[in-house]
Structure formats: structure tokens, C-alpha cells
Amino acid sequence: MTREPIVILGAGVGGLAAGWFLARTGRFDVTLIESAPVIGGHCGSFLHDGFTLDHGPHKMYSAIPGVLEELRGLMGARLLTHRKRNRVRLNGYLLEYPLRITNLARALGPRHFLRLGTSYGAALARGLVTRREPASYAEYLARRFGRGVYELVFEPLAWKVWGDPAGLHPEMARTRIPSSGAAELILKLLRLKRESSETDAEFFHYPRGGFGDLPRAMADEIARHGGRILVNARTRQLECADGAVRSVRLEVNGGPLTLPCRYLISSIPLPVLGKLAYGEGDPEFTRAVAGLRFRHLVLVYVFLRVARVLEDHWIFFPEREFIFGRIFEQKLMSPEIGPPDRTVICCDFTCSEGDDIWRASDDDLAARCVAGLVKCGFIRQEDVQGHLVKRSRNFYPVYDLDYVSKIRLVSRSLQRVGNLLTTGRIGMYNYNNSDHCVDMGRFIAEGLVRGEAPPRIWERLERRAATYKIVD
Numbered sequence: 212m213t214r215e216p217i218v219i220l221g222a223g224v225g226g227l228a229a230g231w232f233l234a235r236t237g238r239f240d241v242t243l244i245e246s247a248p249v250i251g252g253h254c255g256s257f258l259h260d261g262f263t264l265d266h267g268p269h270k271m272y273s274a275i276p277g278v279l280e281e282l283r284g285l286m287g288a289r290l291l292t293h294r295k296r297n298r299v300r301l302n303g304y305l306l307e308y309p310l311r312i313t314n315l316a317r318a319l320g321p322r323h324f325l326r327l328g329t330s331y332g333a334a335l336a337r338g339l340v341t342r343r344e345p346a347s348y349a350e351y352l353a354r355r356f357g358r359g360v361y362e363l364v365f366e367p368l369a370w371k372v373w374g375d376p377a378g379l380h381p382e383m384a385r386t387r388i389p390s391s392g393a394a395e396l397i398l399k400l401l402r403l404k405r406e407s408s409e410t411d412a413e414f415f416h417y418p419r420g421g422f423g424d425l426p427r428a429m430a431d432e433i434a435r436h437g438g439r440i441l442v443n444a445r446t447r448q449l450e451c452a453d454g455a456v457r458s459v460r461l462e463v464n465g466g467p468l469t470l471p472c473r474y475l476i477s478s479i480p481l482p483v484l485g486k487l488a489y490g491e492g493d494p495e496f497t498r499a500v501a502g503l504r505f506r507h508l509v510l511v512y513v514f515l516r517v518a519r520v521l522e523d524h525w526i527f528f529p530e531r532e533f534i535f536g537r538i539f540e541q542k543l544m545s546p547e548i549g550p551p552d553r554t555v556i557c558c559d560f561t562c563s564e565g566d567d568i569w570r571a572s573d574d575d576l577a578a579r580c581v582a583g584l585v586k587c588g589f590i591r592q593e594d595v596q597g598h599l600v601k602r603s604r605n606f607y608p609v610y611d612l613d614y615v616s617k618i619r620l621v622s623r624s625l626q627r628v629g630n631l632l633t634t635g636r637i638g639m640y641n642y643n644n645s646d647h648c649v650d651m652g653r654f655i656a657e658g659l660v661r662g663e664a665p666p667r668i669w670e671r672l673e674r675r676a677a678t679y680k681i682v683d
């Protein structure tokens with residue numbers, strides 16, 4: 212049987228998962244085009260100063276039926292299993308996460324704790340008389356948890372990750388903060404109700420050799436099923452006829468190449484895909500795609516001449532005095548990622564183009580991270596051996612108040628190309644994790660095998676992706 216040619220743009224986990232599921236059907240001839248010299252995107256690992264490092268804290272977990280089983284099947288004995296230990300720092304205390312009411316009361320003091328209870332009561336009373344849907348992230352959470360909890364945790368968290376919470380769509384809260392309301396939160400605080408597997412991963416997996424083992428395993432499967440991945444490859448043009456992409460013209464290591472294409476799947480940024488598909492020829496589309504907002508990711512790795520530092524897999528820092536939103540020591544995930552007598556802490560945070568953080572020098576960012584770690588008592592200045600700063604543009608989609616109409620316009624325009632599909636976090640402009648990328652790849656492959664039209668698969672996938680939740 213002749214296999215139908217499929218071209219996939221981008222070899223992060225979004226593109227690789229689609230390639231893996233499609234190649235293993237035996238019905239498609241899969242080629243991935245990756246512009247970077249290496250595969251894996253943000254789920255890849257890289258070598259630095261004797262360590263195998265990830266792009267920030269990555270755990271392997273999924274609440275989507277069947278996805279974790281697929282990943283276990285793929286990775287086998289390479290996966291380690293951990294019982295999750297997370298904490299959050301509030302008011303100078305490190306509190307177990309999920310929170311316990313006794314810890315929270317101790318950290319906040321009785322007055323503050325009482326104020327939270329009163330503001331929750333007020334929110335509950337207002338909820339009884341208000342029928343209107345919340346208009347923003349801020350209103351959604353203040354209504355559910357009361358102003359007190361909102362101001363303590365969710366407001367500073369939003370400022371750190373996405374910017375002004377008043378300008379964020381309520382969907383940002385629904386996807387990112389899955390707890391259904393203050394009543395449920397209090398039941399969980401009192402331990403009268405357990406977190407569900409959809410909101411909290413009690414156990415998770417991690418690949419022994421770093422998270423980059425996952426994209427590598429996917430790439431191996433693609434190759435085993437006759438597919439190929441071209442790295443250092445620049446897509447120059449999509450050649451279209453009769454409303455579909457017929458071939459992709461690219462440049463690989465300086466030489467030209469043309470790939471025939473029955474279907475095109477993209478996991479690259481929508482503005483880049485839009486330009487390839489339409490050039491600047493559609494002003495309304497160009498305006499909508501330019502209006503999609505992203506935050507940039509900054510990772511500061513602090514190298515230490517001590518064997519281990521933290522007890523938790525990661526610790527959250529909603530408070531403004533710390534530049535980072537979270538810290539993570541990868542050696543807790545797998546001791547094999549670095550030398551036994553040294554360790555590294557990764558601090559992650561986000562920022563916007565041109566703001567103070569984006570313009571700050573690497574040395575300045577590292578100094579602010581080290582100062583925060585010292586202040587918390589995690590490290591001593593004299594144990595710091597060095598640092599590495601990585602910046603990554605446009606990785607956090609920002610759901611602003613009119614993102615729904617903008618993304619709808621963008622995807623409806625692109626769906627006019629009858630054999631095009633998008634997948635992944637940036638490709639779909641969807642705030643999601645790697646397990647969701649796996650689910651998207653599986654969903655696309657099943658749709659194409661059934662012979663469904665790509666615009667129909669795309670619409671169904673959008674509805675499915677809207678239900679994804681990030682599990683901490």
C-alpha cells in the first residue's frame with residue numbers, strides 16, 4: 212500500500228506526538244521539519260557543565276484516559292516514579308501543598324485567617340444573588356474563594372505569570388486553577404475531601420536521563436516506523452492549489468528540498484504559519500494573529516558545590532519580593548542527571564517583551580535569584596559556583612479578555628486550507644502540558660485514519676483542548 216505523505220512542522224512534543232501516532236498506523240509517510248539543530252523543543256534536555264538539564268520543572272502525569280499508559284508503554288523501565296512533594300511559600304512559611312488548614316492558620320496568624328473566612332462568607336453571600344458570569348480572571352476567583360484568598364495567592368500569582376489579572380479572561384482561571392470553589396477548597400483544607408487525579412498528581416513519572424528522554428523515545432518510534440526528522444530545516448514556502456497545501460519547499464543545511472504533502476500538521480507559532488500560508492495578503496487575519504499575546508519564559512540555573520538542597524520537587528513563590536514563581540532541583544527527579552557532589556536549582560518566571568526583567572542582564576537576574584534563595588535559607592552564597600540564564604520568547608499564551616474572538620478568527624481563516632491541522636501548545640495557542648500534546652497527536656491520527664476532513668478534526672480538537680487542565 213502506498214503511504215500518504217504527511218509533513219509536520221516543528222519537532223517539539225506536539226509535532227513528535229502527532230508523528231508517532233501517525234507513523235505507527237503504517238498508513239502515512241511522516242516527515243518532521245525542525246528549525247533548531249535538536250529535537251524536543253521545551254520538553255528537550257541539554258548538557259551544561261556536567262549536568263543534563265530540562266527547560267524548567269517537567270513531570271510526567273496525565274488525567275486523560277489512556278495517555279499515561281501510552282507514555283509508560285513508550286518509555287518502559289526508563290521511567291522513575293515519585294510521590295509528589297510540593298510546597299508553597301507564604302508569609303515566610305513553607306506550607307505543604309495542597310494546603311492544610313492548621314499550617315495556613317499558623318502562617319497567617321489568627322487575624323488574617325479570620326479575614327479570609329469573612330471575605331469567603333461575603334463572596335458566598337454575593338454568589339447567592341449574582342447570576343452574571345464573571346467577566347475576568349480576577350472576578351472569577353474573588354467570587355469563588357473570597358477577596359482574601361484571591362489577594363493572598365491568586366492575584367500575585369497572576370501578576371507573576373501572565374500580568375494584570377483584571378485583563379485576563381476567566382478561562383485562564385478555569386484551566387489553570389481547577390478547584391471548583393471555596394467550599395471545595397475548605398473541604399480539601401480540612402482533609403474532608405481528597406484532591407482528585409484531575410487536580411493533583413499524587414504520584415508522577417520522570418525519565419531517568421532527563422525529560423528529554425521523552426521526545427527522544429518518540430523520535431525513535433517515528434524512525435522505527437519509517438518516518439524521518441529533518442533538523443536545521445527552514446520552511447520557505449507552502450505550495451497551494453485548490454484550497455490545499457500540495458508541497459512544502461524548504462532548505463535543509465543550506466540545500467533546497469521539496470516535500471509532497473497530503474496533509475500538513477503544524478506545531479509552530481500561529482503567526483509564522485499564517486505568514487507561510489497567506490503572506491501579508493489578509494489584513495484582518497494579520498491583525499488578529501498579531502493580537503495574540505504571549506509571555507516570555509526565563510529560566511535561571513544556579514550551580515552549587517553541594518550534593519543536594521531541597522526536599523520538595525518544586526516550591527511555588529506567589530509573593531512579589533521574589534523574582535521567581537517557582538524553584539526546582541532536578542536531581543530530586545533523577546540523581547543520574549549530574550555529578551554526585553554538585554547540584555543545580557532552576558528558578559522559573561515569565562516576563563513581557565521590553566519589560567525590566569527582559570532587559571535585565573543575565574548576571575543581574577542570577578544575582579536576584581541567588582539573593583532570594585539565600586534569603587529563604589536554601590543556599591549559602593559561598594556555595595554558588597555559577598549560573599546559566601535561558602530565555603525563550605512567546606511560550607505562555609495569555610488569554611486576554613478578547614482572545615476567544617481573535618483565536619476563532621485565526622483558526623477559521625486557517626481552516627480554509629483544507630488539509631491543514633495544528634497541534635501543540637504554541638500551534639494551538641493553548642495553555643497545555645506535554646500529556647495534552649500526546650492526546651492531541653492521538654486525536655489527530657484517529658481522525659485522519661477514519662477519513663475525517665481536517666477542518667472538522669480541527670474544530671473538534673479545539674473543543675477538546677478547551678477542557679484540558681494543568682495538573683500541579
Ligand SMILES: Cc1cc2nc3c(=O)[nH]c(=O)nc-3n(C[C@H](O)[C@H](O)[C@H](O)COP(=O)(O)OP(=O)(O)OC[C@H]3O[C@@H](n4cnc5c(N)ncnc54)[C@H](O)[C@@H]3O)c2cc1C
Pocket residue numbers: 220221222223224225226244245246247250251252253254266267268269270271272444445446478479480483508559606634635636637638643644645646648
Ligand atoms: C517551566 C515549564 C514547566 C512545565 N512543566 C510541565 C510539566 O510538568 N509537565 C508537562 O507535561 N509539561 C510541562 N510544561 C509544558 C511543556 O513544556 C509543553 O506543553 C510542551 O513543550 C509543548 O510542546 P510543543 O511541541 O507544543 O512546543 P515546543 O516545545 O515549543 O516545540 C515547538 C518546536 O517547533 C520548532 N519550531 C518553531 N518554529 C519553527 C519553524 N518555523 N519551523 C520548524 N520548526 C519550528 C521549535 O524549535 C520547537 O522544537 C512546562 C513548560 C514550562 C515552560
